[in-house]
Amino acid sequence: MEHIIKTTNLKKLYTTEEVETTALDDITIEIKKGEFVAIMGPSGCGKSTLLNIIGLLDNPDAGQYHFINQEVANFSERQRSQLRKGNIGFVFQSFNLIDELTVFENVELPLLYLKTPADERKRRVEEVLTRMNIMHRKDHFPQQLSGGQQQRVAIARAIVAKPAVILADEPTGNLDSANGEEVMRLLEELNNEGTTIVMVTHSPHDANYAHRIINLFDGKVVTENIREQFRV
Amino acid sequence: MFTNYVKIAWRNLWRNKEFSLINISGLSFGIGGAVLILLWIQYERSFDQFHEKKDQLFEVWNQANFNGEISSWGYTPKPLGPVLEAELDEVVAYTRYQIPYEMLLKYQTKGINQQTVVIDPDFFTMFDFPLMMGDKEHVFTKPESLVLTQSAVKRLFGDEDPIGKEVVLENQVTLFVTGVLADFPWNTEFQFDAAIPWALYKQMGFEDDFWGNNSVITYIELHPETTLETAAANVKGITRKFSTEKVDLILHPLTIAHLYDHYDNGVLAEGKIKMIKLFFWVAILIILIACINFMNLSTARSEKRAKEIGIRKISGAGRGRLILQFIGESMVMTFIASLLGLLIVSLLIPHFNNLMGTSIYLPFGEPFFWLTYVVFILLIGIIAGSYPALFLSSLVPARVLKGKLSSPKSAFGLRKILVVTQFTFAAVLIAATLVVKFQIDHAQNRNAGYDRDQLIYLMISDQLQEKYEPFRAELLASGAASSITRTMSPISETWSNTWGMSWEGKDPEVTSTVDRFSTDAELVKTIGLTIVEGRDIDIFQYATDSNAVLLNQAAQRLMNFENPIGQLIKDNDKDWKVVGVVEDFVVNSPFHQVKPLVIFGPDLWFNVFHVKLSPANTVAENLASIEQIFEKYSPDFPFDYTFVDQDYANKFQSEQQVSALTLWFSGLAIVISCLGLFGLAAFMAEQRLKEISIRKVLGASSANLVILLTSDFIKLVLVSLIIGIPIAWYAMSSWLKNYNYRIELGLGIFVTVALITLLIALLTVSSQALKAAWSNPINALKGD
Incomplete structure (x- = not known):
């Protein structure tokens, strides 16, 4: 299968006033279309930095990054923003919903920036809200929801524009086990429908949903395990 | 999308009531103050601009060299008008104007003193003052003619038809009412109740042909095809030609006469226009101070907005979209402020008119006013929203979503500059208020050398x-x-x-x-x-x-x-x-x-x-x-x-007006600046709550904490004073040069300015500092 994400010798340095820290060191990975990949590793190993670069939120300092057959490592913020739109959905540990907007309005946001017509927006937002089983809360504000509900809204927002890739940064980190389980099942379902998923996690349990696990340590890929049933 | 912006702007505004209140009231005061000044400027600029032939109308002025200094004055000899018309083809009409003088007008048994002028017949065709009765060409055909204004007719005749009625002037001559002028608009230098023809004045024996007696204003109308240069060149030598007076003539355009009323050593000097220009800058300053508040408070709140910005960015918002959104928010605030601003103006106008002797009003019925106002408000919205928009839209989503603001220090750096700018303005205005007041007191307390009592x-x-x-x-x-x-x-x-x-x-x-x-x-x-x-x-x-x-x-x-x-x-x-x-x-x-x-x-x-x-x-x-x-x-x-x-x-009226205006507007600028400082201090205290709590747990007293929190601001105000005082000294020294009998600008005034400015800043900031210092440290530390 063709790859959707391919990095070659990615490097990322963080420089503070006195010290230079290597966050990513020669990362070379490939993620195929439709894959579900988990990135694991201890705190500070560079998981989130890698996810940010994959998610086009940040540029690498060196190396190449192919995203959907384009070299994007040197894209400007404007180009990255254009490419992100409709191609990548994000799910965060802390949900990151806008407090001033209702559930419906939060989910609608990516479609607004894609200039989707209003009736189409309404249809699609209601569709995903129904699918996430949160439709009855569409006029509530985020603070009025439980953590699990908030994360379901966040997932609804991530998928409403039908992106090719969903990037999830510890999506269950702030949830209890029952809600966490539900979120993971939703992600699995989306993956089964063909969406590529890249997930950063600390949890071996969550990682079990992935086809493949990439382990990072001190900014380097140490092992890549392909789970038994997904070996070709 | 637009509704989404307005929605979020409105919800943000509602959720942060305190900040919104400070922001909106600051902007409202700013807009109100500036609109008031701009209306006044418009009023002063509109004087005698409504005459159709305004560009052909001139006052003739004298100019003479006395001991190497050129003096210029607007009173001219009585024979000048007729001679100019007779001698020069480019002069098509003239009128002499003997300034209004109280004369007794008596109709039957009723006698009243009315401000009466003596003019030539061309007056009515040169200027556009409509006649309600009578016709412009013939009202002054006979010497025994009298033209009254509508109000004077009302006073003398009540509701009777005045035309042809006999009126006795100063118990000497009987005149016939030949015309009724509409009451003068407020924006003209010509204000009188009654006019009599020059021919009558001559009959009564008041005319002389002495070129050394400068007692009337002479207005001329130039031929429309004459250039000003030619006319000025030809007019210049007329007095020397007809008399032994060593005097040149110059043409002073009617259109500028209200704003420019004297010449310094032969060069047109700034009269009223000087004050107008000064207050134009005050208006700009006030608006800028209000915009600075807005910028300061908006960027100070950036941490709270950062998450939203990050989410919008990862949802596909480009920077341009975000800039538009924040400008939009500032527009919503500015719009609300603009309505309140108009309310403030309408409340202030009666007091302003009373103080200044003006008749300004809010021209709600004029489309041009609304057009200008909308452009004005849009401009303020853009200025106020520009920096917050640029700053907030530049935040990097990968960081802000992790709760890390990209660079709060650099934003504080700019905020410092903005606070310093505001307080520099405030210090200059406080100094101006004090100096003007002291100067007036100085002249008022001067021994006049005689006893005015009883x-x-x-x-x-x-x-x-x-x-x-x-x-x-x-x-x-x-x-x-x-x-x-x-x-x-x-x-x-x-x-x-x-x-x-x-x-x-x-x-x-x-x-x-x-x-x-x-x-x-x-x-x-x-x-x-x-x-x-x-x-x-x-x-x-x-x-x-x-x-x-x-x-x-x-x-x-x-x-x-x-x-x-x-x-x-x-x-x-x-x-x-x-x-x-x-x-x-x-x-x-x-x-x-x-x-x-x-x-x-x-x-x-x-x-x-x-x-x-x-x-x-x-x-x-x-x-x-x-x-x-x-x-x-x-x-x-x-x-x-x-x-x-x-x-x-x-005699102090005009200076007292300046004094009152400076007091009003410096008060306004100070209030707006303090609102901003108050908001900023509240924000900083909130921001540093955790730090304050840790210090408190470690043993800091409330006094230590108040000093800690206020000292940053006090330093900024000190910098403002270092910049502002020299500016104030320079500006006020040049203002004082207008007066021979004046105060000396001593150190004392500036020490007072410094103390007042510091005290105002301290009072503003310390309430917030105290609030923070007295808070329970556990509340701030628990959530971490």
Whole structure:
């Protein structure tokens, strides 16, 4: 299968006033279309930095990054923003919903920036809200929801524009086990429908949903395990 | 998308009520203050701009070189107008304008004093003052014509048709009403109740063809195809051609006459326009201060907005979209503020008009006003929203979503600059307010050199002129007056001056202007002057005093008389003998040095008499007795008296207006600045709550914490003072140069400015600091 994400010798340095820290060191990975990949590793190993670069939120300092057959490592913020739109959905540990907007309005946001017509927006937002089983809360504000509900809204927002890739940064980190389980099942379902998923996690349990696990340590890929049933 | 922006703007505004309130009220005050100033500027600029031929209309001014200095003045000789029209093809019309003077108009038994002007017939065709009755070409065909304004008609005739009615002028001539002028709009320099033709004036024997007597304003209309350069060149030498006067003529455009009323050494100088320009900048400053508040508070809140920005960015928002969103938010705030601003303006306008003697109004019915206002508001919205938009939209989503703000330090750096800018403005305005106030107090506390208390003056009517001596005797006998003196003009002004006076030892090469005044007797006693040498003029005691003069000390110095008594002075080909010297006293402006003054004996003319009321009775009793005697001798003229102390107080009017305006607007600027500082301090205290709590747990006292929190701001205010005080010193020194009699700008004023500014800032900031210092540390630390 063709790859959707391919990095070659990615490097990322963080420089503070006195010290230079290597966050990513020669990362070379490939993620195929439709894959579900988990990135694991201890705190500070560079998981989130890698996810940010994959998610086009940040540029690498060196190396190449192919995203959907384009070299994007040197894209400007404007180009990255254009490419992100409709191609990548994000799910965060802390949900990151806008407090001033209702559930419906939060989910609608990516479609607004894609200039989707209003009736189409309404249809699609209601569709995903129904699918996430949160439709009855569409006029509530985020603070009025439980953590699990908030994360379901966040997932609804991530998928409403039908992106090719969903990037999830510890999506269950702030949830209890029952809600966490539900979120993971939703992600699995989306993956089964063909969406590529890249997930950063600390949890071996969550990682079990992935086809493949990439382990990072001190900014380097140490092992890549392909789970038994997904070996070709 | 747009609705989404408005929605989130509105919800943000509602959720952060305190910040919104500070932001919106700051902007409202700013907009209100600026709109008020701009309306006033518009008012002053609109004077006499409505005449269709305004670009062809000019005042003719004189210009002459006195001892190397070019003097320019707008009064001209009476023969000038007709000569200009006869001599120059480019002059198609002229009117002389004898400035308004109270004259008695009597219809049947009803007599009223009305401000009356003497003009030529072309007046009605040159200027666009509509006639409600009569026709422009023929109202002044006959000398016995009278044109009244609508209001004057109402006063004299009530609802009767005035045309053709007989009106007696000053008990001397019978005139016929030939026209009715619409009441004058507020934005014209021409304001009078009645007009009589020059031809009548001539018949009454008031015309002269003396080119040295500058007593009327001459307006001319130029041919539409004449260039100003040609006309000016041809007009220039006319006086020299027709007289021996060494005077040139210049053309002063009507369109600028209201704003530019004098020349400095031959160069057009800024009159009222100077104040207008100054306050234009004040308006800009006030708006900028309000915008700075907005910027400061919005960026200070960036941490709270950061998450939203990150989410919008990962949801596909480009920077442009976000900039639009934040500009949109500032527009929503500005829009609300603009409505409140209009409310503030409409509340202030009556007080402003009262203070300034203006008639400004909010032109709600004019589309142009709304168009300008919308552009103005959009501009403010963009300025206020620009920096927050650029700053907030630049936040990096990968960081802000992790709760890390990209660079709060750099934003604080800019906020510091903005606070310093605001307080620099505030310090300059505080200094200006104090200096203007001290200068006015200084002039008000100046010893005028005479006693204004219980002193009144009245005009001498023709009836009184004839029977003055018995009138005077009866008045003194009545016990209502302690003394009485006839003079040329009220004691608070001079009506005549000359550079033609000569005396022994005068250098013929030097031209010196001397003011003229006159008295018959008891001037020193009535006005309360101090005799330095010699004695007062008294025609009733010394028959030869008809050609006696008194000098003030400035005149004595000018004439360089060591023994002035008995010296001879020549004026108008007549010899006058000095009988006394009086101490200098303030006749004209209390802001200037006393000028040389010669007080002539009764051979010169009288227009006014002054009465010192007797201390034995109440003022009301005295006035009642005087009125009785006045009506006996002058039955046809109304008893109109003026208190000299009020007249004197009026001399400060224009300075007091400046003072009040500076006070208003510096107050406004300070309030807005403080609102901003208050908001910023509240925000900083909130931001540092955790730090404060940790310090508190470690043993810091409330006092330590208040000092910690306020010292940052106090440092900023100190920087503002270091920048602001030199600016204020420079600006106020140049303002004071307008006055001869002025205060010195000492260190004391600036120390006061510094203390006031610091105190204001401290009071503003410390309440927030105290609130933070007194909070329970556990609340801030628990959530971490």
